[in-house]
Amino acid sequence: MKRIESNFIVKGTRENDKMNEESVTDTLARRFLLGDVDDLERERIERLFISEPEINTRILLAEDDLIEDYLENSLTPSDRDKFLGRYGYTAAERQKLRIAKSIKEFAAAEARLTETAPAIGTWRTFLASLRQRRMLFIPIAAVLTLSVLLGVAWLVQLNLKKADENNRRLVIERELAELNARPDVREDPSRVPALILLPISIRSVGPQTEMKRRVDIPVVQLDLLSNQKDKYPSYQAVVRRVGTNDQFKISGLRMENGPKGNFIRVRLSTHLLQDGFYQVVLSPDGEPSANEEYSFTVSE
Amino acid sequence: MRRTSEIPSESFDHLLAWLNPDRDKAAALYLDLRRSLVKIFAWNRCGDPEGLTDETFDRVARQVDHLMNTFEGNPKLFFYGVARNLIKEHQKKAKFYISIDDVDVPAEPPQLIDDEDDEMREECLRDCLKALSRDKRDLILAYYAKERQPKIEDRARLAKQIGVSIETLRVRMCRIRASLEECIGRRLEHRARRQ
Numbered sequence: 056m057k058r059i060e061s062n063f064i065v066k067g068t069r070e071n072d073k074m075n076e077e078s079v080t081d082t083l084a085r086r087f088l089l090g091d092v093d094d095l096e097r098e099r100i101e102r103l104f105i106s107e108p109e110i111n112t113r114i115l116l117a118e119d120d121l122i123e124d125y126l127e128n129s130l131t132p133s134d135r136d137k138f139l140g141r142y143g144y145t146a147a148e149r150q151k152l153r154i155a156k157s158i159k160e161f162a163a164a165e166a167r168l169t170e171t172a173p174a175i176g177t178w179r180t181f182l183a184s185l186r187q188r189r190m191l192f193i194p195i196a197a198v199l200t201l202s203v204l205l206g207v208a209w210l211v212q213l214n215l216k217k218a219d220e221n222n223r224r225l226v227i228e229r230e231l232a233e234l235n236a237r238p239d240v241r242e243d244p245s246r247v248p249a250l251i252l253l254p255i256s257i258r259s260v261g262p263q264t265e266m267k268r269r270v271d272i273p274v275v276q277l278d279l280l281s282n283q284k285d286k287y288p289s290y291q292a293v294v295r296r297v298g299t300n301d302q303f304k305i306s307g308l309r310m311e312n313g314p315k316g317n318f319i320r321v322r323l324s325t326h327l328l329q330d331g332f333y334q335v336v337l338s339p340d341g342e343p344s345a346n347e348e349y350s351f352t353v354s355e
Numbered sequence: 356m357r358r359t360s361e362i363p364s365e366s367f368d369h370l371l372a373w374l375n376p377d378r379d380k381a382a383a384l385y386l387d388l389r390r391s392l393v394k395i396f397a398w399n400r401c402g403d404p405e406g407l408t409d410e411t412f413d414r415v416a417r418q419v420d421h422l423m424n425t426f427e428g429n430p431k432l433f434f435y436g437v438a439r440n441l442i443k444e445h446q447k448k449a450k451f452y453i454s455i456d457d458v459d460v461p462a463e464p465p466q467l468i469d470d471e472d473d474e475m476r477e478e479c480l481r482d483c484l485k486a487l488s489r490d491k492r493d494l495i496l497a498y499y500a501k502e503r504q505p506k507i508e509d510r511a512r513l514a515k516q517i518g519v520s521i522e523t524l525r526v527r528m529c530r531i532r533a534s535l536e537e538c539i540g541r542r543l544e545h546r547a548r549r550q
Contacts, residue, residue, distance in 0.1 A: 088398070098439065101398075105391050105435045116525050119532070127502045144400045147393075150543075154536050157476050159499045161484075166500035 079103060079110050084117035089137040122155050128229050132236065167215065224303065227327060231305045234274065234322045247322065249276040251315065252335070252349040263332075264351040268325055275328075277321040278313070279337050279349055286310055287339035292321050297332045306340055328353045366416040373423050373430050388431055390533075392438050399442045407445065411438045475546060476539065483538035491531050498528045 079087070079100055086092055087100045103110040124130050125138050142148045250266055266275060279292070289309060295302040308319050319337060330353055338346035362370070371381035374388070392411055396404035414437050415422070426433060484492050494517070501509045514524040 101395050101439075102432060102435055104395070105388070105431045106429050111387075111391060112526055112529070115529055115533075119525070119529050129503065141398065141400065145397050145402060145404060147404055148397050150540060151536060153472075153476060154480070154539050155532075157473070157480050157539075158495070158532065158535065159502075161477065161480055162496045162499035163501070165496050 079113060081113070081117055084114045085121060087114070088118055088121055088141070089134055090141055091137070122152065123159070125152075126156055126159055128226070132233055167218065168211070227303050228305070230324060231303060231322075231327075232307070234324060235305055235308060235320075247274050247276050248272060249278050250351060251278045251280065251318075252351060253280050254282055254347040254349060266328070266351055266353050268328060268330075268353060268355055270325075272325055274322055275325055277323065277335065277349075277351070279319045279321060279335065279347070280315060281310065281317045281319060281337070281347060283317075283345070283347065285345075286317075287342070289340045290319050290337055291340050292319070293336045293338075294321075294323065295334050295336070296329065297334055299331070301329070303327070330354050362413055362416040366419055369419045369423065370412070370416050373419055384431075388434060392434065395435075395438055396442065399446075401442060401445045407438070407441050410441060414441075472543075476543065479539045479542040479546070480535075482542060483535050486538065487531070487535070495528060495531050495535065498524070 083092070083100070087097065092100065100110075100114070104114050105111070121130075121138065122142070125135065125142070130138055142152060250264060252264055287310070289307050291304060291306040292308060293302060293304050305321060308321060310317050310319055312318075321335070332352050333350060335349040335351075336346050337349065338344070371378060371385060374384045375381040389408055389412075392408040393404045396407045401407050411434055415434055422430075422433065484496075487495070494513075497513055498510060500506075510524065511521060514521045517524070519527070
């Protein structure tokens with residue numbers, strides 16, 4: 056054991072000068088962190104990480120960027136998988152990710168509050184001017200202050216709620232876009248059951264297509280059969296739960312040819328679906344008027 | 356999991372002296388080296404990076420008297436050599452266990468961000484932010500306030516505002532965030548022990 060370590064170090068020391076001449080670019084640091092380098096390169100970079108403060112900092116910065124990109128959902132699906140393979144592996148790394156997420160969320164929430172502060176400041180100035188007037192105005196000022204504060208609090212709450220709702224929808228739409236862009240999901244049909252839907256315009260009167268939710272199936276696929284003669288480069292589907300505001304849009308879908316005719320494949324994460332009646336409106340991207348409508352129900 | 360170190364205090368003093376004759380500088384080097392080794396173990400998907408880092412220091416400490424007289428070059432590279440051997444041992448063990456169990460583990464994605472303990476984490480974050488100086492607190496909150504394109508513009512503006520380059524700002528933020536993460540991690544560990 057001792058001998059191996061000594062040999063390693065002798066080699067390491069001899070090569071040290073040569074090694075220092077070589078650098079680690081930001082791109083290489085990112086590839087290293089995602090596990091995209093071979094063993095020799097990995098060891099070279101690790102040695103530089105240990106012995107060269109500048110390279111140590113550079114790699115830590117690249118890691119920060121990578122974590123931020125992951126949290127902002129900006130990684131490509133392939134990089135995201137690689138990232139999760141490395142940073143979701145140990146409890147410590149998962150903890151680090153959760154903390155990084157908390158810091159970003161907290162900072163974003165603080166920024167939203169700060170953005171509303173100027174409005175509060177203006178009202179404070181107004182109230183200060185009222186205070187300088189006669190005592191007669193004090194009760195009026197008190198009522199006004201209370202009303203204004205309540206109003207501001209209500210507005211802040213409303214804005215936060217709207218922003219949260221908007222963020223939630225964006226996250227869902229991003230997730231769906233990613234899901235529909237990943238070709239690998241279709242490889243295992245047993246994990247992605249498909250539901251074939253006919254357009255309402257040609258469907259004969261009959262029972263509604265029903266989907267049973269199952270916890271062990273994370274993704275379902277809707278095959279939307281199309282009756283349209285014209286083909287477009289891409290389509291968008293708007294999935295809506297009837298009677299609620301739950302609605303999400305998936306763009307960039309392609310028409311495919313199958314044994315039952317032309318169809319558009321739409322994949323949905325089952326955790327997004329709740330019991331109820333769903334309507335899907337399919338239209339060519341950029342031409343919402345030429346649409347076809349489909350429906351299905353979801354139940355336990 | 357961090358374990359109790361087996362290094363006798365005398366050997367630890369020698370180990371510090373080997374890193375640098377100045378004790379303060381040696382202590383700083385020790386902490387940096389420790390953090391770097393934890394990272395390397397984690398990047399190599401070793402299950403217990405803290406424990407393996409302790410083991411690295413223990414192994415070096417056992418040889419430090421000899422090394423002080425014979426080793427030439429950067430001592431950090433010797434630590435790395437020992438860590439590399441530990442990684443190889445760890446990887447061999449992992450392969451061995453898989454082959455005897457012959458278990459076909461489903462490739463489920465790891466559960467990364469759960470909502471459990473979110474509240475506790477935020478409380479710890481608030482406490483740790485309070486422990487920072489006001490300047491640092493304001494800076495880190497401003498730095499992480501935005502995402503994507505607005506983030507880039509915001510950070511450029513922030514760097515200009517405090518009169519440093521973007522790179523310097525990034526390094527500064529990386530350090531503040533690392534200290535914040537350590538503080539939160541310590542507090543979470545402390546709370547978990549109390550429960």
